[in-house]
Amino acid sequence: MAEREQLSCYRSPRGTVALAWPGDLDALLAEWHALREVMCRTLPAAFTRDEWAYLVAFAARDQLEGVLVRAFGERVADAGAPDWVVRPRGRVAVWLPNNVSLLGPLLVIMLSLTGNEVELKSGSSADDLTAAFLAFARQHALAGGALGAALERIGRQAFGHDDPRQAALAAGARVRIVFGTSAAADAVHGLPHPTESAGFSFVERHSEAWIEVGAVDATTVDTLIKVFAIYGQAGCTSPRRVVLLDGEVAQALALRARLAERWRQVVRRDLPVHLASANVMARQLAAARGWDAVLVERHAAVLAVGGAELAPIEEPMTLLLSWATLEQAVARLPAHTQTVGYALAEGQRRPRWLPALYRSPVRRVVPLGQMHHFGAVWDGAEYWSSCFEWLEVR
């Protein structure tokens, strides 16, 4: 039997909004928040400590309330006669990439807030954290509570791209969200699907860290290491390249020296031996192609300094460090750029050079430490709020 809808109200610039949600949304937020206490005591084997810590922070109540506020406006006790009634749109289908990291668990949390049925599809060969997180959350959810009910609405399947279930998934979804290659996204959206359904594609992306010369301090160095080390170049939100704004080669080398010195203090765990070995190769490849490249202690990463004329080194744990004027940095942004993470010299809340990016391909401009923060808007697309229908009331 369907759960009874409950209303929560918001005041947005376009009027008052009543969210008709199938159950107790406040209880769901509280139970996600409470689950964090269990999470802090238990680290499932499938997760690294950093991944789990990020999930703990992500499930915080104020963080999740922020998603709702950003979509619907400020929470109010009573909307009176609402101008809009918002309701779940219907089944949401998500195609996850093969090297899934936290994306699956993050989407479990985010999409649980939409009140929709959700089906997450992983690749047949995926090292998938989604199943592990769902199992953990189901095991520790309160019996008969809102979180358990929300998780009941979420399913997860694993199969290959040529499996017949692919077509069934597309045919039954009111919202399709595809993470993967452009070809994979085109293939999914090319399957028969409901005419009024919505489709979102999150495909290959490039991200950079732009650091003002005056912003290079101990905090920036440590933050850059943390942001890069968690995914290396495998993360679409990871900085493939660090641009020292208005810097020069000597300052890039000095930054490199500070990174190398601090790396093992910030990231204490050893890389798997295969990646440590790959870094030996990457250091040599970078050197052979003209980069000034060094290995971090215990082969934890490769730090390569070089000018814009050098071909990029696309290896998992190689961080490229270059320097540029603002104009050069903007001009060199690839068309598939997603995030620019910034570190600013003192006295700025937002980058003073932000206007230079208005006409660039960049989709996100965020502080360096927030490059990986996943949200309701991704690659500039309102995928989360599109999981709702808006009923206009006059």
Place this chain on the structure above:
Amino acid sequence: MTLLEAPPYAPRRPAELLAELEGLTAHHLAGCAEFARCWPDWRPQGTLVALPFLHVGLFKRLRLVTQGPQLEHQRTLLSSATTGATPSMIVLDRHSSALQARSSAAILRDFLGPELRPLLVLDSARALLRRGEVTARTAAAMSLKPLASAIHFVLGDGEDPRSLDWAKVAEVAEGATGLLVYGFTSMLWRAWGSVEPPEGLRRVLRGQAIHFVHSGGWKRLEAERVTRERFDAALLAGAGAGSSVVDYYGLVEQVGIIYPQCEQGLRHVPLWAEVLVRDPHTLAPLATEAGQLQLLNVLSWGAPCHSVLTEDLGQLVPGACPCGRHGPRFRLLGRLPKAELRGCAHG
């Protein structure tokens, strides 16, 4: 080239080997710009562990070639272990090829004897037809060429063990006084070891001394729970007196140097080569612990393949070997374990 004139497992001549390797390193630094950029500060230090090396993965990303007087580069070998994998690009030159052929012949003679026998290759002849490109298993098979009186490719389809042409095998075996059979480990098992030859051929094969030579590793067979003992026993059961099974290890990046397994299950290093074991996280040399193998030889002049850090794990074994061969020996422990870096990028 005095080292190569001695038997492969004669007593070691370390000073001579070091001098040759240092000279070869200087040659590659002078003639290969990429190699020189990788090792800009190297100077001879009188020790093998300080010799520059290149990581094996670099040969998949760069076509490395060393220029020098009297070096005549012939072609580039594109070699991959499996179809579709990124191939290594190995530049071959006439001078090195001659040294490499002498080397592999000397090593194989030590294990198989000097007789020339027909070589049956468990691969398709089509593998030879791709111009300038050869698979790792074809390159491995060709290293047996110095001991072959004739070469016969006996698979109709190089990927299909059921395509073994037993009639061809029978035709070759009838007139021979011994056979060499080469296949990748998994293919030798699937095409020959795990099947019964036709009735009439069984009698012929049981009258032949057959030397089965294989390389490529056990990973696929481990999944099928095929042990080395079962593998060897199955092959030898259908062969005559004096038959043997030889498992060897080698890299396409180090043509000419192969490491057959001795009766003790160990790999011996020929006089003109060296093996170091290194810690994967520091590259510190390891005396007896397991680590990453670095292979060195004095044969490669046209490309800096003389010192290669592999992605294979091994362990040096101290002491003298009961098999009687001199020099360092090691136990091969397989590939470095792979763990994909998790991200949110797309693949």
